[in-house]
Amino acid sequence: MPPPTHSTDQLxxxxxxxxxxxxxxxxxxxxxLFWLIAVAAVAAVILPFFADMTILSAHLQDWKYRIEMAATxxxxxxxxxxxxxxxxPDRSTAWAWLPVPFLALWLGSSGYNCWRDWIETGAHGWQFGESAVCFGVIVGFSIPLGAAQLIVLARAKPMMPGRVAAMGGLGIAGIAAFFLAFNHAPDASFLDLGWHAVAVGLVVAVTSAVGRLRT
Amino acid sequence: MASDHDAVTEQNWSRWMAAAQDGDRAAYERLLRDIVPFLRAVVSRFHRAPDRREDVVQDILLTVHRVRQTYDPSRPFTHWLATLARRRAIDALRRSGRTDKAEIFDEFAYETFSDPAANKELEAYESDPGLQSAIAGLPEGQREAIELLKLRELSLVEASALSGKSVSALKVNVHRAIKSLRLRLKGE
Structure with a gap:
């Protein structure tokens, strides 16, 4: 067994x-789990002021929207x-696949609901619904959640900070989209869906970039 | 037998790391010294040059230090260390790939000066393929003496320090080199 070299030895x-x-x-x-419980506790305080019970009950009556909410x-x-x-460092990279089935269900159910809306209401399907509101809610919820999450994740000093932060960004974007359903009309257009996707993509990209810089 | 040894090593490393997390510096130093050969073996699969390999080993030691709070003593230490080492070795490979692509090696770059007149001698040498090949054909000692004393215009003391040869040996070599160059260039 060769001994460490001089400089390695000094190090x-x-x-x-x-x-x-x-x-x-x-x-x-x-x-x-702790992080999710903390988010749930904050949501329990904020959501009563934010939620529109008429919209929420309309959501919950339709099983397709219930699936969409559960998927987000x-x-x-x-x-x-x-x-x-x-x-x-020692956990499998296969964990990255964990949200994929739920993400597919989210995209699939949103897409289906938009398509159904388009069939029922014709050209309305290509109009702006409440896109700006959706975008604002997803990004608005994601900023404080993302900042809090990056601080917690940075304790591990991840070796692939961009990938870890991007995954965390998808997580908070999903949770923010769930919160959105408490205040968002169940009818959605394809453009709304596009804006959802842009908002989620933006959150993932920004958290990934910030995560890379922070760690 | 080997697996017994591996099991003992794994047990020791895990124990020393757990102690290091609690602030036992002696256990930590023992651990770091003990893992160096293992790290060299991992790194040598990615990097062949010994100096670069040692740089990567040191980089891994720094990473171990930085992320030591992430090790869970109930899990295998060797797996934690090997994953970390492989990732750092691959990162270094990517970094060196980018650096090598951006760097060009020009051995005469250091000889170029802003004043064009200062470059005359070097340019004359560079533009004369006959002289270049004649110098290239000299024996090793003579070629080195010509390059240091005549082309790079170092003093005898500087050339001696750089080449590790004595001043008198350099004098003899440069004298013989000039003689043989003269003969060779006259003959052409």
Missing amino acids: IAALAASAAPVRRLRPPMIRA LLTGIAAVVAAFHLSL
Whole structure:
């Protein structure tokens, strides 16, 4: 076994001399759970002021919208759980696949609802619905959630910060889209869907870029 | 036998890292020294040049230090370390690929001056293929002496320090080199 070279030897001595005790990170599933509980607690305070019960009850009466709402929430939860796992060096990169089925369900159900709306109402399907509101709500919710999440994820000093932050960004965009359903008319146009996609893409891109800079 | 050794090593590394997380510097130093050969073996699969390999090993040691709070003592340490080492080695490979693509090596770049007159001698040498090939055909010691003393115009003391040869050996070599160059160029 060859001994470390002179400079490696010096580096080891310097690292050992400066090694202060560190607090071990909790298992990623626990950390993700704590984070989601914190978001739920904040949402419990904010949503009563934000929610429109007439819209929400209309949503909940239609099983297709119930599926869409569940898909957005599950995409958010799955992506947050995946981000906490991916932030650690020894966890499988296969965690990145966790939100994919829910994301497919989200896109599929939104697309179907838009298509159904278009069939029923004709040209209205290509008009702007409440696109600006949707965009604002998704981005608006995502900014504080994203900032809080980046701080927590950065504790692991991830080796692929861009990928981890992008996954976290998908998580918060999913959760923000779920919150949107509390205040958003169930009829949606293809352009609304496009704006949803742009908002989610923007959140993922910005969190990924900020994550790369922060860690 | 080997698997017994591996199991003991794994157990020791995991124990030392857990102790290091709690602030045991001696255990941490023992761990870092013990993992260096393992890291060299991982890195050598990606980097062949020994100096670059050592740079990457040091980079991995720094990363281990930076992310040591992410190790969970209930999980295998070797897997944690190997994944981390592979990723850093691949990162270094990508970085070196980008650097190598952007860099060009010009051994005469350092000899070029802003005053055109200062470059005359070098340009004359560069533009004369006969002289270049005659110098290239000299024995190693003579060629080195010509390059250091006549082309780079170093002093005998500087050339001696650079080549590790004595001043008198350089004098003899440059004298012989000029003689043989003269003969060769006259003959052409």
